[in-house]
Amino acid sequence: MEPTMLKIIAGIAIVLVVAIAVVLVLAATKPDTFRIERNATINAPAEKIFAVLSDFHQWGGWSPWEKKDPDMKRSFTGADRGKGAVYGWEGDKNVGTGRMEILEASTPSKLVIKLDFLKPFEAHNTAEFTMLPQGNATNVHWVMHGPSPLMAKVMHVFINMDKMVGKDFEQGLANLKQLTEK
Numbered sequence: 001m002e003p004t005m006l007k008i009i010a011g012i013a014i015v016l017v018v019a020i021a022v023v024l025v026l027a028a029t030k031p032d033t034f035r036i037e038r039n040a041t042i043n044a045p046a047e048k049i050f051a052v053l054s055d056f057h058q059w060g061g062w063s064p065w066e067k068k069d070p071d072m073k074r075s076f077t078g079a080d081r082g083k084g085a086v087y088g089w090e091g092d093k094n095v096g097t098g099r100m101e102i103l104e105a106s107t108p109s110k111l112v113i114k115l116d117f118l119k120p121f122e123a124h125n126t127a128e129f130t131m132l133p134q135g136n137a138t139n140v141h142w143v144m145h146g147p148s149p150l151m152a153k154v155m156h157v158f159i160n161m162d163k164m165v166g167k168d169f170e171q172g173l174a175n176l177k178q179l180t181e182k
Helices: 003-028 046-053 056-061 150-158 161-180
Strands: 033-042 073-078 085-090 097-106 110-119 123-134 137-147
Touching: 003 150, 033 161, 046 056, 046 123, 046 137, 046 161, 056 085, 137 161
Parallel strands: none
Antiparallel strands: 033 137, 073 085, 085 097, 097 110, 110 123, 123 137
16 A cells, blocks of 8 residues: 555544544533423313323324324233333334333323333433323423433434424424313
8 A cells, every 4th residue: 555545544544533532522521311301281181181191092192203103013011091001112213112111190190101212222211291280271291311321422412302302292292282172
């Protein structure tokens, strides 16, 4: 190989090593956990909203991810609704593969869900819905939180997860509002 070619290859290698080092340093500054949350006021009683959220069979009517892959395979096991209900899905690159299980169902105010993503990447998070009555309306608070391992931190260097997932939360809450205010 010519000396000029070796210098070019060495230069490219140095640039790549520096770029990777910069990304890893930036990733190391990211927090060890993440939290995404959105709120909506819905003109419906908390009991009605809780009934929809605590029954995975009804998520097709409001969840923003349900429409992203019409061929998604779904499975429902465990309890019919509430604590112990399990929902599994296998879909395309838009929805991936995963499983949710309701761990806590405090009618009509709180729902805690264990959320396990298996594909396209593995993640284990918690989703929570809190319903707070306000007169004839209900304030619905939707939160997802969990750990941020190194690969998630690297992704967070390039992708704003709050904006990306937050817009899905906003759409889901708008859909839930439309469904439960009928």
